[in-house]
Amino acid sequence: MTTRDIANLRVYNQHLNYNKFKKPEEVVGYMCAMQAQEYALAKWAIGLRMLSATDKAVEKAMTTGTILRTHVLRPTWHFVLPEDIRWMLSLTAPRINAGNATMYKKHELTDAVFNKSFNVFIKNMQGGKQLTRTEIVTALHEADIATDDLRLTLLLMKAELDQLICSGARRGKQFTYALLDERAPATKAIPRDEAVARLVSRYFTSHGPATVNDFVHWSGLTVADAKTGIEINKGRLSNINVEGISYWMSADVDLSKTKKSGTYLLPVYDELIIAYKNRDAIVPVKFHDKMGAITFFPTIMVNNQVIGNWSRNIGKKNIDIELKPFDKLSKAQSEAIETAVQRFKKFNGLA
Structure with missing residues (x-):
């Protein structure tokens, strides 16, 4: 992997x-x-x-x-x-x-x-x-x-x-x-370790593969909390090692269903970016110097990799999208991004 x-x-x-x-x-x-x-x-x-x-x-x-x-x-x-x-x-x-x-x-x-x-x-x-x-x-x-x-x-x-x-x-x-x-209706209080286990399980299920430090960054809890939650959930989580780094995710993931394609206009602070302390996996090496722009501005993602920023100006009857790619776009990339643009406009009722 x-x-x-x-x-x-x-x-x-x-x-x-x-x-x-x-x-x-x-x-x-x-x-x-x-x-x-x-x-x-x-x-x-x-x-x-x-x-x-x-x-x-x-x-x-x-x-x-x-x-x-x-x-x-x-x-x-x-x-x-x-x-x-x-x-x-x-x-x-x-x-x-x-x-x-x-x-x-x-x-x-x-x-x-x-x-x-x-x-x-x-x-x-x-x-x-x-x-x-x-x-x-x-x-x-x-x-x-x-x-x-x-x-x-x-x-x-x-x-x-x-x-x-x-x-x-x-x-x-x-x-x-x-x-x-x-x-919000009142709910029964639960022991702290149970709450830690619940948060750990749901984070690594929805955000995995992720590291202990990623969870600490996302949750604001401690490394000790993360390790406690992982130990409690050891039957539900699987561990993988990539380039010497230990990642956790749900044990139920069907690896055969993962896709390499996909183009999105991600909003600023989207969970795909902000929920990890280290974002190198979704950013090509040549764009690692753009991490500030990637963290604090909306991003363009093509084939599951961030390739630029974007911004929008919403009027009463239309939305103007400004694309700010970090490199020249290919024809295929441009076409895929246009589809993503139309999806954003449709979401806002202005397609």
């Missing part, structure tokens, strides 16, 4: 070119968590893994709460299912809060301030009320809680991590927050 095989298997296991899903929540559930701070393109990340996807269908899932958007890993925004959000936060929040401790102290956010803000959230959101950030600022100011600088962001994130609030339905283009108890 070669490094290129690693790339083909990742594309396959992330369901970009095999057995696509029918519903947004099926994608998110399989992937366990999907990075989602660039919201419009994060919806496209879900769409890429669906048979027949539209932006409206993914937005509807957010509106109805079949998928949620919150801070749950590292920390940054992620899509996650209501039935997963509590056990995941119970596992990851302590490390995120520890990492945020210096910022909490810098902005004078004590337990007393947090508790006072939480009471404001409960008072103003209970009964199904979903508030925009502007409305939340007003409510906090009425309670004499300052929201300048990063204080608002930190207050909201702490409330998310403490399983008090999560995403609500968007109101126009504005995001809202809602009480988690009203968006």
